Each structure stands twice: as structure tokens, then as C-alpha cells.
Amino acid sequence: MLNKTRGRPRGNPDTRARIAAAARDLFHAHGYPGTTVRAVAAAAGVDPALISYHFGSKQGLFSQSLNLLCVDPTALDQALRGDQAGLADRLLDSVTGLWDAGVPAENRMAVRDDETMRALRDYLDGELRLRIAEFLGGPDATERATAAVGVLGGLIFTRYLNPIRSIDALSPADVRRVFGPALRAALHARPRRP
């Protein structure tokens, strides 16, 4: 940490990876604004300037150390296979399975900063919505997929990003029970023509 000699160190210690690991832990525990560059540097046993050198900026450090937090393509692949009747349940399970496991309940609110939001947005709009529309097929497929993305986004928002108690407290089975009707309607009910 302190008073290490100047210049390049002996051997090839993968300092970059150490920094990224420390950053992942701290961002995860204290969120983006709550994590200082100096704290990451200290945890990694390194000078603060090194992180600007390796990652360009604090924002770059964040982007590059948290890449696959809310985007797990395999979970979606499994959900988008099978009969249409069970689609809603499979989608709900894939959401709870991914987020409940990945983020301990205490720290869920910590992952709520610009980069994560942007990643989530791109994922919902660019990936999830299109794949659901493709799977549904038929008339109004894109509008029904949009509605479904709205419902799933609501679950993610009210359960993980800004957890409100009555939804945070549900078990995964309860999530299926409570959100099932709405998601099924979003997926399969024809949006009425006015």
C-alpha cells in the first residue's frame, strides 16, 4: 500500500485484475457515489493514480468491472423455449432466479447508477423486447412484447432497484402468483383498438 518503490514492479503482478476485483466488491457494497477511487486503490494496495491510468476514469473502472450484472443471456434462452402457456411463469422465474441469487438483499439498492441503468435499459429495449416479440409472433406481437417489458421492468424496479417492501418481501413463488395474471395479460391479451 504505502511507500512502495517508484517505477515498474518486479515480475508481472496483474494489478489491473486486483483493482477490478476490489472495485467490484466496493461498488457492490457501497454503490457508485459511496465508493471513492482512493478507497479502491487502498483495497487493491495501489496508488490512486493507477486506476486512472488503467481504466481512464472512475466511470470507466465501473463500466469495466461490472459487466454482466443484469444480463445473463442463457437464462433468457431457457425462458424463451417451450409452450406459450408457461411463458409468463418462466420469465418471472428467470428474473427472480437471476437477481435474487446475484445480489444479496441488503445491497440491492447499491446497483443503481448511470451505467447500470443504461445497460438495463438497452437490455430491456434492445434484447428482451425483441426476443419476446419474435417468440410470440402473430398480430400486435411488438405491442404485447412492449407491455410485457413494462411489467417485467416494473418487477425489477419495485423489487430490486428501488425495493418497496410489499414486493421485496414476496417469495419467488409469490412473485409468480402475484405478477402472473398481469404478465399473462400483457403477453397474450390483444390490445384493444379504440
Add this chain to the structure above:
Amino acid sequence: MLNKTRGRPRGNPDTRARIAAAARDLFHAHGYPGTTVRAVAAAAGVDPALISYHFGSKQGLFSQSLNLLCVDPTALDQALRGDQAGLADRLLDSVTGLWDAGVPAENRMAVRDDETMRALRDYLDGELRLRIAEFLGGPDATERATAAVGVLGGLIFTRYLNPIRSIDALSPADVRRVFGPALRAALHARPRRP
């Protein structure tokens, strides 16, 4: 902001109100982290120290200058009156009416910081959910209200807080069409017992 004399000024200019007004505009335009205390002070034509004096801290300034941003009780009162069949539409209209008017589309993402999130959370869980449950009545009322809050939270999240294009682009009428089925199902379909 220039060279004003030290000590108390003549008359009784309501500087506190000027500061609050400037703060409201800037927070609204650039969000909490993007708004510096010094910028607010400059916009109000006062010394930065004054805002610590009057509001205690930047956080205090924020709390006291933005109180009713996403909580307009009268809109909810109107929605929770009338027949149950039209409830979903009235709720959706009250959301789009409130947010679409209040926040110009460009700056919607700016209102996304801890205090706003907390206010929104408390509102969804403490106010909206309870009132909807009370209005619905009958068995499973609280669970159906929870589902409805999830759907409405999804709309707010995917349209205003972290707007994804396909939902942000909808007209208020489209919102009714697209979200209507899901919200109606959430409100009125019995959560199945497994």
C-alpha cells in the same frame, strides 16, 4: 454574486425563497449530483455558504425545495372514484397526466436520486397500494393491489425514470392500450392458489 457588502443586507429580501427557487430549477434540470451548491448560489446571487446556513446541507436544500414532485394526491383521488371497470384507465391516465406534464421529456432522467427514489417508494407502498386495496375490496385485495403497484411502477420506471425508447415513445392513449390489459388483470384477476 459580485462584491456585495458584508453583513446583513438592507430591507428583508427573501433570499431563502430565491435560493429554493434556483435550486428547484437546477435540480430539475441537472439532477442531484449534477447540481453544485456553488451553482445554486450563483444562480440565486448569493454566497455558497448561505445555503449551508439556511438549509443545513445540500441534502437539506434538496429535500426542502422538492417536496411534491411525484406525489399529487388530488390526481389519485380522482382516479379512485367511479366504477371498477374504468379504474385501470383512470390510473394510467393519472400517471401520464402527472409525469408527462410535470417533467419535460429531455430532463426526465434527471429526477433519479436517493431522495426522489425514497419518496417514490414510500408513495407506491404506503399510499397508492393501500388506497387501491381499499377501493378494490374483496378477497385478495391486497395482493391484487400489490400487483397493480408493480405494473404502475413498471410504467413509471420504463417511461420516466429510466426511459426505454419503445415505451417512452407511446402517446398517453397508447399507454392505455398497451398497459391496459396487464393492469386490468393485475387489478381484477384472482391470483391463483397453487
Add this chain to the structure above:
DNA sequence: GGGTTTTATTCAACACGGTTGAATAATGCG
């Protein structure tokens, strides 16, 4: 293998952000 370039690191300093304490002038109360 020696000389040069490239890379990885520390150090010191900068600019900016929020906050605080002292100084100062007007107001309000007796």
C-alpha cells in the same frame, strides 16, 4: 547483450465540491 523504447508504477500537485468559523452589518426588542 547492450541500447532504446514501452509499460507500470509512485509522488506531488491541481481544480473542484461541500462545509465551517470568523468578521460584519442590518434588524428587532427592551
Add this chain to the structure above:
DNA sequence: CGCATTATTCAACCGTGTTGAATAAAACCC
């Protein structure tokens, strides 16, 4: 009037992210 209170500016402090110079090891080249 005299005195406490209040509203204001100023200068300074401390913590933040970032940058440029110095330095030492590694990698490359002929």
C-alpha cells in the same frame, strides 16, 4: 439608545477525481 439576533460575505479546510513528471522494470531490436 444599547444589545442580542439574524443574515450575509470571506477565507480557509478537507476530501474528491484527475494529471504530469519522475522512475524503474520489462520488452524489443540489431
